[in-house]
Every structure is written in C-alpha cells, then in structure tokens.
Amino acid sequence: MHVLIIEDNPDIIANLYGYLEPLGYTLDVARDGNAGVACATGGLHDAIVLDLSLPGLDGVEVCRTLRRDHQLATPILMLTARDTVHDKLTGFEVGADDYLVKPYSLPELDARLKALVRRSRHEHVQAVLMFGDLRLDAGIGRVSRAGQALELTPTAYRILSALMRAAPKLMTREELEREVWGDNPPDSDALRTHIHTLRRVLDKPFAMPMLLTLPGIGYRLTAHDEP
Structure with a gap:
C-alpha cells in the first residue's frame, strides 16, 4: 500500500x-x-x-x-x-x-x-468522471465516448477509471497495476493484454486515439492530438 x-x-x-x-x-x-x-x-x-x-x-x-x-x-x-x-x-x-x-x-x-x-476501490468522490469526450458513470457502470456506449470488460473498466482519475497525468505500470489489482498484481504481463483490449474498444472506432503508451514507463489519456 x-x-x-x-x-x-x-x-x-x-x-x-x-x-x-x-x-x-x-x-x-x-x-x-x-x-x-x-x-x-x-x-x-x-x-x-x-x-x-x-x-x-x-x-x-x-x-x-x-x-x-x-x-x-x-x-x-x-x-x-x-x-x-x-x-x-x-x-x-x-x-x-x-x-x-x-x-x-x-x-x-x-x-x-x-x-x-x-x-x-468501490467508492469515489465523483460518481461521474469526464475527460475529453469520455464519460464514465460509476453509479451505473456505463462508459461512453462522444455519446457512443463502450462495452468494456471489468478489468478494462477499472483501468480506464484509474486513467481517467489521473488524466492527463501519466500512470506508471506499477501504479496502474496497484490500482487495478491492489497489492497482489499478476506475475504475467496481464496489464499489457488488458491495455490492448481497452485500446481496441476505446480508440479503434474513433479518429483520434486517447490512450497513449510511453514505452517502458506507463500510460496516460490525452484529449488532444499528439505526435
């Protein structure tokens, strides 16, 4: 902790x-x-x-x-x-x-x-998180981007919730693993797999990617075009 x-x-x-x-x-x-x-x-x-x-x-x-x-x-x-x-x-x-x-x-x-x-890990100060055109309603577990509902796995939902609370700041791999799995993160490269799943739903249908990877460091969300 x-x-x-x-x-x-x-x-x-x-x-x-x-x-x-x-x-x-x-x-x-x-x-x-x-x-x-x-x-x-x-x-x-x-x-x-x-x-x-x-x-x-x-x-x-x-x-x-x-x-x-x-x-x-x-x-x-x-x-x-x-x-x-x-x-x-x-x-x-x-x-x-x-x-x-x-x-x-x-x-x-x-x-x-x-x-x-x-x-x-179940209750947050804000019931609704918003960043860019992303909206996460923790009360009903609904996530949308530009008004379009996103169907996320439970782990992808927790990852996105953590990234939105931190946005636009970077979350290191260790911080994100601790946020999602607590003090017992999986030994395998599970985070990379779940990030891939989240990116497919969050970014693939849209023109602008929001989930950025900083190789060897971590991940963050962006609401603007970046190189």
Whole structure:
C-alpha cells in the first residue's frame, strides 16, 4: 500500500515509518501543508494520513484544496490532538474520510487505512468522471465516448477509471497495476493484454486515439492530438 504522510512532527513521522514499513507499506512524507498538496496531486497514493496542525496550510485547508480544487478521490485519514465534535465535523465537511485523535494506536491506524482503501476501490468522490469526450458513470457502470456506449470488460473498466482519475497525468505500470489489482498484481504481463483490449474498444472506432503508451514507463489519456 502506498501512503502519503502529511505531518511536521519528526517523532511521529519516525514512528509511522518504523511501524508501517515492516508491514509492507510504501511511504512518502510532506512536512507542511503546501508540500502536502503538491505531493498528493503529483503522485498516486492509496491513502493520505493528514495532520490537522501543519505549517503553511493547515490540515483542513489541505483537505479542502485536494477535494474542491483538485477533485482528488484518495482516502484521507485525519490526525489531530483536538477531540471535539466541532473539529471532527469540520474535517468530515471538507472531505476527510476518517479521524484519529492523538495519541492513537498504531495497529488501529493500520486497520483504518486498510479499511479506507478497501472502500475506496468501490467508492469515489465523483460518481461521474469526464475527460475529453469520455464519460464514465460509476453509479451505473456505463462508459461512453462522444455519446457512443463502450462495452468494456471489468478489468478494462477499472483501468480506464484509474486513467481517467489521473488524466492527463501519466500512470506508471506499477501504479496502474496497484490500482487495478491492489497489492497482489499478476506475475504475467496481464496489464499489457488488458491495455490492448481497452485500446481496441476505446480508440479503434474513433479518429483520434486517447490512450497513449510511453514505452517502458506507463500510460496516460490525452484529449488532444499528439505526435
């Protein structure tokens, strides 16, 4: 699981690394609010651990910015020393998914992160994703391009959903595999096969290809003609 920690306390950061990394987590860290926004929007993470009290933008403003301005669907677990109903409601109102009050149990943090990620693979902030002439309605599982319905396999649907949430940014092969298959991607070259299947439905009937491959790196969607 790939988690971004937005926290300025070096002792807390060290504790999180010491506990979570041996459990198989991959961790990134940002030590202030502005860096947290940049890191969250510049990479793909399975979840974000966000401290409420931060230099620069505080946790509430970071969460509001990620949800409102960037439509980021990544689950957010907010950490705070303030155990009041008002603070909790404020966090949830701006888009936090869960809340832990310091001092907290590291096993509970681990359990909550895993629960958030399990739910996020089926629920997203946006029920309808749109990019270029693509439209994906997660509520009914319908995908269309230029008004024409696309019949996708379940895996191709998950790949396209991930690419649309990231678009127009690149997703590396590793990021896309993790998004589609979680922490247990297939050993074979399954992703290449499913990309081929998706491209046949998404691009072949249309004049302009949208699914671009960067050989050896990954994939991304484009809404414009590119060389």
